[in-house]
Amino acid sequence: MASFYSRFYWRIGFGSRLYDLLTPESYVESMRRLVECLPAGKNTIFLDAGCGSGGLINILKHRIQNGVYVGTDMLLEGLLSAQKKTDAGNISNNVYFAQADFTYSIPLKNNSVDIIIAHFSIYTVPQEKRGNIYREFRRLLREGGTLAVVEPLPEYSARRIVKDSIRRVSAKNEDIAAWIKKLFVYPLTYQFGLKFIERQLRNGVWLTSKSEVLCAELRENGFSVKHSEVVYADSATLVIAG
Numbered sequence: 390m391a392s393f394y395s396r397f398y399w400r401i402g403f404g405s406r407l408y409d410l411l412t413p414e415s416y417v418e419s420m421r422r423l424v425e426c427l428p429a430g431k432n433t434i435f436l437d438a439g440c441g442s443g444g445l446i447n448i449l450k451h452r453i454q455n456g457v458y459v460g461t462d463m464l465l466e467g468l469l470s471a472q473k474k475t476d477a478g479n480i481s482n483n484v485y486f487a488q489a490d491f492t493y494s495i496p497l498k499n500n501s502v503d504i505i506i507a508h509f510s511i512y513t514v515p516q517e518k519r520g521n522i523y524r525e526f527r528r529l530l531r532e533g534g535t536l537a538v539v540e541p542l543p544e545y546s547a548r549r550i551v552k553d554s555i556r557r558v559s560a561k562n563e564d565i566a567a568w569i570k571k572l573f574v575y576p577l578t579y580q581f582g583l584k585f586i587e588r589q590l591r592n593g594v595w596l597t598s599k600s601e602v603l604c605a606e607l608r609e610n611g612f613s614v615k616h617s618e619v620v621y622a623d624s625a626t627l628v629i630a631g
């Protein structure tokens with residue numbers, strides 16, 4: 390049962406839209422913070438590697454309007470859900486998707502991308518294949534480009550993420566929405582999403598990295614680290630590298 394759940398976890402989540410519906414506010418905040426840390430500029434070509442259902446698209450929308458967004462993932466269900474998010478906001482002409490396993494190859498030319506984002510997309514890949522991903526990112530990133538990575542910490546805590554998310558939605562003064570999330574949505578987020586991820590991380594099925602280890606890994610793979618900080622209710626590290 391556990392392996393069936395883990396095999397189909399993202400697929401079912403993206404296809405049923407449960408992934409989007411149950412996304413905790415703290416996770417959205419982690420994406421917002423990542424976007425805030427990106428270098429400014431127009432006509433930027435973004436690669437969202439392991440884009441899932443494209444949660445970043447809404448947050449990046451103002452920059453996609455003057456640039457290009459390419460979302461890649463190995464799961465078609467994610468890409469289809471992401472595609473729907475591009476219908477709103479006049480960005481559909483600036484958005485492309487490709488189904489690709491980034492441990493093998495992403496179908497883009499060398500030095501063709503300004504900013505690569507990997508928000509919680511590397512940690513489910515076995516350690517021995519992570520080097521392949523960084524090699525592919527290096528190949529795609531143009532000189533002076535930016536890589537932004539968010540990966541879970543060993544201190545990942547499902548309980549803390551829910552608590553932080555409740556605090557954040559309550560602070561928005563949207564009382565009814567906050568109560569609905571607190572009473573009906575986040576208990577499901579905790580039970581079916583975060584607790585499962587926490588268990589996978591504790592059992593070593595998916596990988597956590599201490600901040601300094603993640604930075605060292607990026608350096609070993611040819612990137613220079615420009616900034617790192619703890620995000621996602623102290624459960625993940627954001628690294629900006631080049």
Ligand SMILES: C[S@@+](CC[C@H](N)C(=O)[O-])C[C@H]1O[C@@H](n2cnc3c(N)ncnc32)[C@H](O)[C@@H]1O
Pocket residue numbers: 399438439440441442443444445461462463464467489490491492507508509510511513514
């Ligand atoms: C936790 S989801 C994150 C999705 C999205 N980045 C977000 O933050 O909402 C992890 C994503 O990484 C994708 N992924 C995992 N391994 C991959 C691989 N080898 N190649 C491409 N995508 C992969 C999964 O399919 C999934 O969509």
